[in-house]
Amino acid sequence: MDSLADTLRTDDTASRREWIVTTLVEAFEVLMHADPGAFRTKFRKMAADPFAFYRGSACLFYADVARLDDPWADERTGRVWIQGDLHAENFGTYMDGEGSLIFDVNDFDEAYLGHFTWDLQRFAASVALLGWRKALSDAAIDRLVETYAAAYLDQVRWFVDQPDDHAYSLRLGTTEGAVHRVLQQTRLRTRLTLLNALTETEGFDRRFREAPGVRRLDRAEHDAVCAAFAGYLDSIPEHKRFRGVAYDVKDVVGVGGFGIGSAGLPAYSVLIEGFNEALDNDIVLSMKMGNIAAPSRVVTDPRIAGYFAHHGHRTAVSQRALQAHADPLLGHTELDGIGYVVSEVSPYQSDLDWSELTEPGEIAPVLDYLGRATAKAHCVSDSDSDQTLVGFQTEEAIESRLRGHEREFTAWLVEFARDYAAAAREDHRLFVEAFRNDEIPGVRSTA
Numbered sequence: 001m002d003s004l005a006d007t008l009r010t011d012d013t014a015s016r017r018e019w020i021v022t023t024l025v026e027a028f029e030v031l032m033h034a035d036p037g038a039f040r041t042k043f044r045k046m047a048a049d050p051f052a053f054y055r056g057s058a059c060l061f062y063a064d065v066a067r068l069d070d071p072w073a074d075e076r077t078g079r080v081w082i083q084g085d086l087h088a089e090n091f092g093t094y095m096d097g098e099g100s101l102i103f104d105v106n107d108f109d110e111a112y113l114g115h116f117t118w119d120l121q122r123f124a125a126s127v128a129l130l131g132w133r134k135a136l137s138d139a140a141i142d143r144l145v146e147t148y149a150a151a152y153l154d155q156v157r158w159f160v161d162q163p164d165d166h167a168y169s170l171r172l173g174t175t176e177g178a179v180h181r182v183l184q185q186t187r188l189r190t191r192l193t194l195l196n197a198l199t200e201t202e203g204f205d206r207r208f209r210e211a212p213g214v215r216r217l218d219r220a221e222h223d224a225v226c227a228a229f230a231g232y233l234d235s236i237p238e239h240k241r242f243r244g245v246a247y248d249v250k251d252v253v254g255v256g257g258f259g260i261g262s263a264g265l266p267a268y269s270v271l272i273e274g275f276n277e278a279l280d281n282d283i284v285l286s287m288k289m290g291n292i293a294a295p296s297r298v299v300t301d302p303r304i305a306g307y308f309a310h311h312g313h314r315t316a317v318s319q320r321a322l323q324a325h326a327d328p329l330l331g332h333t334e335l336d337g338i339g340y341v342v343s344e345v346s347p348y349q350s351d352l353d354w355s356e357l358t359e360p361g362e363i364a365p366v367l368d369y370l371g372r373a374t375a376k377a378h379c380v381s382d383s384d385s386d387q388t389l390v391g392f393q394t395e396e397a398i399e400s401r402l403r404g405h406e407r408e409f410t411a412w413l414v415e416f417a418r419d420y421a422a423a424a425r426e427d428h429r430l431f432v433e434a435f436r437n438d439e440i441p442g443v444r445s446t447a
Contacts, residue, residue, distance in 0.1 A: 017430040020060060021440055024431075027059035027297065031265070032442035038256070039443045043435050050421075051129045053428040058085045058110055058294035060427070061122055064420075066298035072409060073115040076397035079304075080390055081321045081381035083374075084110030084295050086119040087126035088354060091370055093186040095348040096169075096325035097240065101186055103170040103179050103369070104323065105377045106349065111318030112295040113304050113389060116378055116398055117413075121420070123374065124148065124413050127367065128421030130354060138418065140360045145417045147364045149410040151371025153402065159379040159395035168376055169324065170369055178357060179369045186350040192280045194347040199251075199271060199282070206282050207251040208271060215254035217268075224335060225252050225268050229287065232333035232342045235316065240328040248273040250282065265289045269345065284345040285329060289338055290315045307389055310339025319343075321381040321390075 025032075032039045046056040054061075070078070083090070083105050092106040124145045131141035158168065172183050199206045208214060217225065226249055233247055251271040267288040274281035290311030296304075308314035312332035320326045329344040357363050379395040402409050438444040 013430060016427070017434055017439075019063075020057075020427055020431055021434050023060045023063045024057065025441060027292070027294070029442060031291075036443050043431075043440070043443060047428075047432045047435060049133065050425045050428040051126070051133055053431055054126060054129055054424045055087055055089065057427075057431075058122070059297060061125075061420075062118070062294050062298045064423075065118060065121060070115055070117055071412070072117050072401055074397075074401055076392055076394075077117075077401045078115045079113055079301075080116050080378060080394045080397070081318065082112060082114050082116065082119045082295065083108065083322060083377055084112050084114075084119070084293055084318075086123040086374065088123065088130050088370075089126075089351060091373060092351040093183055093348060094323075094327070095346060096323075097328045098325050100169070100171055100325075101183050101348060102325075103175065103183055103352075104373050106351070108315055108319040108322060109291055110293045110295065111315065111322060112293040112299060113301075114295045114299050116394070118295065119374060119378070120149070120152065120413055121416050123370070124417035125420040125424065128417040129424060131363075132421060132425070134358055136360060142414050142418065144360060144363055144367055145414045146410055148367040148371040148374075149413050151368040152375045153406055153409075155372040155375035156379060156395050156398050156402075159375065160393075160399045168372075170373055175369065177365050178352065178362070179366060182350055182352055186348050189347040189350075191283075191347050194284070194345070195280065195282055198269070198284055198345070201279065205250060206271060206279055208253045208269060213256045214269075215256070217252060217254055221254075222252055225270070225287070228333045228335040228340065229270055229342075232287070232331045232340075235313075235331035235333065235342075236328070242275065242328070244275075245273045245277060246275060246283075255286075265291055270342075283329070285342055286345050287333070287335075287340050287342045289335075290332070290341050293318075304389060310334060312339030312341040314339075315341040316343075322377045324376070324380045 028039060042056060046053045085107065086105070090105060090107045091103065093101055093103050094106055096102050127144055127148065128141050131144060136144075155168070162168070170179060172180065172187070175183060195206065198209060200209050210216075229249060229252075233241075249270060249272055253269050255267050255269050265288055267286060270285040270287055272283050272285060274283040290313070292311060293314065308317065310332070312334070316330050316332040319330060327344055327346070329342070331342045333340050333342060352366070357366060375395075378398065379393075381390065381394060434440060435443075
């Protein structure tokens, strides 16, 4: 395999520009053909700055790292559950299945099996891009990546020594600073406020509001979605299933307007009765088409691909593996032969606001928490979870591979973050030039 410098060389700008366009087209061609407008919007958002470009181009990241030597991936550490798109803005709060507010990884659309290092590399490069956007020095950025790596390694060792992988979590009682504040702010949110924003009462019941991005369904599509919803109920584990009226459907609409990562993916919102017939206990569910996970484009093991019925199934299984006490409403279904993932639209999901974190001294404690959250996601996702693809203790595999090489590993991660972030900044420029000059088939300007 090539070195990073060889793979990401920026002196041959023509070939790199072609590589970027080809990789994006191969990843998104079907979705671009189905909804070119959504992808023009996605690409314009990606054009905003290098970090936005990096967020929307996980497929390019994997196309690159798959061609690099990985000295830390062996038979076990090269085949663990990974979040798949781990960057600085993919952490936030959620209410777990036991009723606790947790700060953790909060997006599983790209989750798959692969090298544990891929999550760390993707995150570390995002830190370097974020630090550059905040005009931090290279030395300060290096120290921040070192902080993240040290916390990850320390937490992996903790999991090795503890018999209960689920005993650790970032919650109100175990956090301070910015992470604690976002948990406190989330605690003030209510289900009723969310319901009133998305729905309105009509007569004696609720229905979805008419709003931008909300689409009423004709009878045939409505019936098809309801049939798919009935199939979703079978995907909920028996011990997590609610009783009584909980899943009675009250209203269904098509929705759009997702962020950078979910452009072009068909989706629906489903309003269900909830825990009782009181209107303030209604629940909104998202039913979104599962996308092809970016790591799956470079992981060629047929046993992994064959484990999943479809990408909705893959997303739900991955989230249950990577997230302790996952949403009890999480599940999957099929609509017109295509896989969808189903989950609650929760009022208790809040992302960390990086705009208020400007100095290295403010950012470092947050990265310590995120390093530990990354370790938690990796270490709860093994033989103790419901899936059967990973039949060993992930923490033991990682700790065994890195034991005695912690400094070497950290230096390797710091160097990658620095070099890949620099390449991503140049890639962003090349992408913008290609996009504005109509070099990306399927999303050429309509003007």
